[in-house]
Amino acid sequence: MEQFKKIKSIVTPLDKVNVDTDQIIPKQFLKLVQKTGFGQYLFYDWRFENGDKPREDFVLNDPKYYDSKILLTRDNFGCGSSREHAAWALLDYGFRVIIAPSFADIFYNNCFKNGVLPISLDSQSVEKLFNNSFEVEVDLQNQTITTGDMAIPFEIERHRKKTLLEGLDDIAVTLQYEDKITMYEKSKSKF
Amino acid sequence: MSRTLFEKIWDSHIVLEQVNGPSLLYVDRHLVHEVTSPQAFDGLRMNKRIVRRTDLTFATMDHNVPTTDRSLPIVDQISSRQIQVLEKNCKDFGIELFDIHSPNQGIVHVIGPELGITLPGATIVCGDSHTSTHGAFGALAFGIGTSDVEHVLATQCIWMEKPTTFEIKVEGKRKNLHAVTAKDIILSIIRQIGTAGGTGTVIEYRGESISELTMEQRMTICNMSIEAGARAGLVAPDEKTFEFLRGKKYVPKNYDELVSHWRENLKSDTGAHFDKSFTLHADKILPQVSWGTNPAMTTDVTGIVPFPEEYSKGNPDEEKAAHKALQYMNLKPGMQITEISLDRIFIGSCTNSRLEDLIEASKVIKGKKISPKVRAMVVPGSQLVKKQAEQLGLDKIFKNAGFEWRESGCSMCLGMNPDILASGERCASTSNRNFEGRQGAGGRTHLVSPIMAAAAALAGHFIDVRELDLD
Secondary structure, eight states: OOOOOOEEEEEEEOOOSSOBHHHHSOGGGTTOSSSSSOGGGTTHHHHEETTTEEOTTSGGGSGGGTTOOEEEOOSSBTBSOOOTHHHHHHHHHTOOEEEESOBOHHHHHHHHTTTOEEEEOOHHHHHHHHHHOSEEEEETTTTEEEETTEEEEOOOOHHHHHHHHHTOOHHHHHHTTHHHHHHHHHHTOOO | OOOOHHHHHHHTTEEEOOTTSOEEEEOSEEEEOSSSSHHHHHHHHHTTOOOSOGGGEEEEOOSSOOSSOTTSOOSOHHHHHHHHHHHHHHHHHTOEEEOTTOTTOBOHHHHHHHTTOSOTTOEEEESSGGGGGGGGGTOEEEEOOHHHHHHHHHHSEEEEOOOEEEEEEEESOOSOTTTSOHHHHHHHHHHHHOTTTTTTEEEEEESHHHHTSOHHHHHHHHHGGGGGTOSEEEOOOOHHHHHHHTTOTTSOTTHHHHHHHHHHHSSOOTTOOOSEEEEEEGGGOOOEEEOSSSTTSEEETTSBOOOHHHHTTTOHHHHHHHHHHHHHHTOOTTOBGGGOBOSEEEEOTTTSOSHHHHHHHHHHHTTOOOOTTOEEEEOOSBHHHHHHHHHTTHHHHHHHHTEEEOOSSSGGGTTOSSOOOOTTOEEEEOSSOOOTTTTSTTOEEEEOOHHHHHHHHHHSBOOOGGGSOOO
16 A cells, blocks of 8 residues: 555535445445546536536536545434445545544544545534635644645544554554464364 | 443454454354445455455445346446456455345345344444344444455454444333334434434444334334444344244254353443443334435424424524435425325335335234335245245235335345435335435435325225224
C-alpha cells in the first residue's frame, strides 16, 4: 500500500447524514472482479440522471471540486453493506481523506486497508469546516487539519496511523506471528 | 470476575493481545461468496499465498444468482463471470463450494445454520454485513471487507479492536404471537436506538421475549443488528439452539461433549457489566412498517407517515434527511400507513426467507388471491428451505394465490440479479434495507414482516395483520 503523505486540497462538502454504502457505490457495479475502475461509479445515482447525464445540483459535479481529495460529510458515513468497493470507489475517484462526525464500523476499517484516512471530528469542528473551508491541509503525522489560520487537531488510533504512514501490508505483519497462530490451533482451538 | 457472553467468546479466541492496539483473534468459520471475494483471491495469488485452513472455509454463490430456472445459462454475462471466478478460486485454493446446482446452495446466512457450519461460541466472519445473523446461535459473527477476507484466508485470524457491550432487553410477552413477529421487535429496536445506536458495540439480546423466540426468529433479530450499526448481535444459546443444530451435516463429531461445555459456559454471568443497556416492552410492540430510506425510519402500522419536524425531534440534519426520504418515497406526511398502496411484494432475504417465515406467510394467503395490482414473489433462502416448503405444499399455496415461486438467492433484497424494482415501483419487502435504490434505482422499499407482506399482497396496500384470524 502507498504511504500516506500530507494532503492539501479543496474540501468537497457532502451535507447528508447516514450516507450508506449503497449510495457510495450502487450494487450494479459490484460485479467487477478488480479493485480499480470504481471511481466513475462513485455516488452514481446521485451524480447522474438517466444513466449518464450529470445532475447539476450534486456537489461532485461542480467543477470547483473536480480535483478535490478531501470529502467532508455528516454522521454515520458508510453505514450498511460491508462492500469494500465503497472505499475503492472513493479512492479511485481521488478522495484520500473523509472527514465526518462519525463513521460506520466496517467502512471505517475498510478505509485504512486502502490508504484512505477517515477522520472523526466533533460536530462543531465539522460545522466550522462546512462553513469556512476552501482549501485545507491534512497532516497525519502531526494529526492536524489546517485551513487559513484555523488548525483543528484530530485523534486517531496509534496503530492505524502507523499502518497508513508506513503503508504496511496487514497480512505480512500477521504472518510474523505465525508461531502464535499455530500454537493457538494446537492448544486452544475447539472446533 | 463476571463476564458477558461476548467477553467469554472474545477471550477464548485471542491469539495475540497488545497494549493500546487491536487483538489478533482466531476465526473458526469463514464463509465466502462471489461478490466480495474475487479481489481477495487475486491478492493471495499476487503474493503467492495459500488458504491456511480450507477445512474452516466454505463458499456459496448467492448475491448474483438468478432465481429462475437453474438449468438455463445465466443471461447477465458479468454476473456469470463473477460466478465462474468463484468456482475457479474455490477449485484452485481447495475450498468447498456449494455451487448453483448444489442441494446446499442458498443465502450464505441461511445455509450456515442449516448445515451446522454455524456453532455456539465460535467466531464466524464473512464478507457480508449480515453475518451478524449467526449470532442467534451464540456465535460471535460479523461482516468484514474484502481486505479482511484476504487476511482471514491467509492467516485464519483477524485484527480487531475490542467492541464495547450493549445489552438490549425485550421484556414481557408479545400480545399476538403471529401478528407481532421478530421482525417487528428488531424494527422497533432500530427505530428507537437509531441506525448508529449500536456503533462500536456487540449487542446481546436478552429477556423473556428473546428466550421464547424460535431459532429462526432469533436469526431475524440478530440479522438486523448491523442496521443499528452494531458489529454483531448475540443471543445466549439454550436447549433450542442445541436441538436445532443436532445432527446437522457439518457439526463436529463430539457434538454432545461440546453441548455440555456450551450449556455450562455460554451465557453472561450474573452481574456481568454491559457498557450500555436498553429495554423494550414486548407487549407494546405493534406490526411495523418502514416509511423512509433507512431502517430507523419506521412506524406502527396503525400510525401515519410522520411530519419531518416531529420525526427529527429538533435535529436539523435528521429533519433534512426525513424531507428527502419522503420526497424519494413519494409520501405525504399525515397519510395513514394503511393507505400506502403497493406494486410489488418480496418475501425473501437473509432476514426472512426461512421455512418458518414461509409457513407464516402462507397461512395468510391460503385459498386467496393476491390483488390484481401487485406482482408478488417468494424467494426461499436456500435450496433446502425450498425443498422443505415444497414437501409441505407451500409452493402450491403461494402459486395458487398468484405469487411467483423462485429458486434460492439474495434476489430482490439488493437487486444484483435480474430481480429488481422499476423506478417508482413500491414494494413491501421482508428484507433488511430500505436505502434509496437498494432494490433497483428509483425503487421504493417498505420493510415489513413476512405476514405483513403476505397480507399486503392480498389487499394491495398495508393492513394491520392483528385484524386477521391467524391461529
